[in-house]
Amino acid sequence: MSRQFDLFAEKHQEEDQQVQENLAISLKLETPSQRLSPAQQRFNQLLDRVERLNKQRVTLQQLSDAHRPRYLQKITPLRHRYHELQRALVLWLDERLTRKGLTTKQRSIATTILCELCCQLVAEGDSDLQIIHDKHSKETIAYKEKMAADEARQAIEELLGEPLCVDESLDSVEDVLRVGMNRLHEAQASEQKARRDRGTKKKLTATQQKIQAELDEAKSTLRFVFRQLASALHPDREHNPDEQARKTELMSEANAAYERRDLVALLKIQLHTALSNTESIAQLAEEKITSLTLLLKQQIKDIENQLNTERDKIRHEFGLKPYESVNQVNLGRSFNLNTMLAEKKINLLQRDLQYLEDENYFKHWLTTQYQLMNDQLEETIFSDWLFEDFTNR
Numbered sequence: 001m002s003r004q005f006d007l008f009a010e011k012h013q014e015e016d017q018q019v020q021e022n023l024a025i026s027l028k029l030e031t032p033s034q035r036l037s038p039a040q041q042r043f044n045q046l047l048d049r050v051e052r053l054n055k056q057r058v059t060l061q062q063l064s065d066a067h068r069p070r071y072l073q074k075i076t077p078l079r080h081r082y083h084e085l086q087r088a089l090v091l092w093l094d095e096r097l098t099r100k101g102l103t104t105k106q107r108s109i110a111t112t113i114l115c116e117l118c119c120q121l122v123a124e125g126d127s128d129l130q131i132i133h134d135k136h137s138k139e140t141i142a143y144k145e146k147m148a149a150d151e152a153r154q155a156i157e158e159l160l161g162e163p164l165c166v167d168e169s170l171d172s173v174e175d176v177l178r179v180g181m182n183r184l185h186e187a188q189a190s191e192q193k194a195r196r197d198r199g200t201k202k203k204l205t206a207t208q209q210k211i212q213a214e215l216d217e218a219k220s221t222l223r224f225v226f227r228q229l230a231s232a233l234h235p236d237r238e239h240n241p242d243e244q245a246r247k248t249e250l251m252s253e254a255n256a257a258y259e260r261r262d263l264v265a266l267l268k269i270q271l272h273t274a275l276s277n278t279e280s281i282a283q284l285a286e287e288k289i290t291s292l293t294l295l296l297k298q299q300i301k302d303i304e305n306q307l308n309t310e311r312d313k314i315r316h317e318f319g320l321k322p323y324e325s326v327n328q329v330n331l332g333r334s335f336n337l338n339t340m341l342a343e344k345k346i347n348l349l350q351r352d353l354q355y356l357e358d359e360n361y362f363k364h365w366l367t368t369q370y371q372l373m374n375d376q377l378e379e380t381i382f383s384d385w386l387f388e389d390f391t392n393r
Contacts (some may be wrong), residue, residue, distance in 0.1 A: 039289045046296035050264050053303040057310065060326060064314050067331050071318055074335070078342040085349040087126065090117050092356060094132050101359065109366045111136050112373070119144070148173050156180035160187060217291040218298075225266050226258040260302070263295040 036044070093114040097107065118133035122141055134140045139147075153176045157163050160183060170176045233251040238244040250269055257265035311326050319338045324330050355361045 037289075039293065043289055043293050043296070046293060046300065047264070049300055050296060050303065053300065053307065054264075057303070057307060060307070060310055060314065063326065063328065063331070064317070067318065067328075067335070071335055074339055075342065078339070078346065082342065082346050082349065083121065083124065083126070085346060085353065086117055086121060087129065088353055089349065090114055090121065090129055090132060092353065093117075094136070096356075096362070097136065102363075106363060106366050109370045109373075113366075113369055145172055149176050152176040152180070156184070160184065215294065218294040221291045222258070222261060222263060222266070222295055225263070225270065226254060229254045229266065229270055261295065261298060263292065263299055 093110055096102075097110055097114070102110065115133050115137045118129045119141060122130050122133065130141050149170055149172055152173045153164055153170060156176065160180075164170065164176070164179060164183060170179060230251065233247045233254065235244045235248040235251060238247055254266060254269050256262075257269065312322075314320070314326050315322060315324065318331055319334045320326065320330055324334075352365060356365065
């Protein structure tokens, strides 16, 4: 049987090398002479779940880290090349609009294309094109950004039901979203606190009282484990420089684990530091096992949320669709597809730049671009209409 430890012991013993090699397994409850109770079995199941989720996070990180160099090495140069070609198109259109030979409609289409490209490229960091944009547009890029920020601010203020009164300027959409999200989180936290306060004023049912007691016990247990570690690992009480450095590092890990309510990490640190005796967690009272179980459930929920967030970030970074699983096959398929599409866009734009000096080709190109813009506008309007119709049913 692997050695267990008592969370509430105050004596220090030497570390067991076998336990050090597999801390996760050593945390599991075992009894030498009787079967585990349902609560103990559930505790072990949740420990397994935590370990599986943490392994998924590690695998996900390793997968993205392994894929990123290949992706950046191939896709980044293609993006830079496409940016250069778009910039060349802007400069060509800017020069062409100084010459005669275009109808009012053709000139309007060419100006619209130029301004849209400028806005896109300026947003990507090519600030020099702002001058060209402002020369051809009735609305400067600065004005457009201010209008977009005002619209975002109005939407957030309507959602909050109050104005965003802040000392700092909110001249960009990014600033508005940052401040707005902070205010939304504050409002949500305030509302949750108000609900809790209202709930405490009402007489709780027996079931609610039991749940509240279990939650309080869980918080108390986590706090006790942390305080025991803090007492044992306090670096100021250690005179040996090497040991002081080791305890400082472990104390830092314990602080971080306690901050994120990571029970498993605290238990592993406690096991690693040999805060144990021959007693097993399995000998703890059922209510203690229940409180630890509640902490594990909350930790599982937090890890699952983190996993979902990390998957979404990877999907966005590598061009996966929102519903696609993050795995080697899909990352490879997306890489090939994105490479093919980027090369296709580059080839088409290179061809256009090569033949735009031909006046007939240029005018036909303008007509095609005008039709594409209308198709995209209709698609957007139609999609919005479908969404609105569906939500109003």
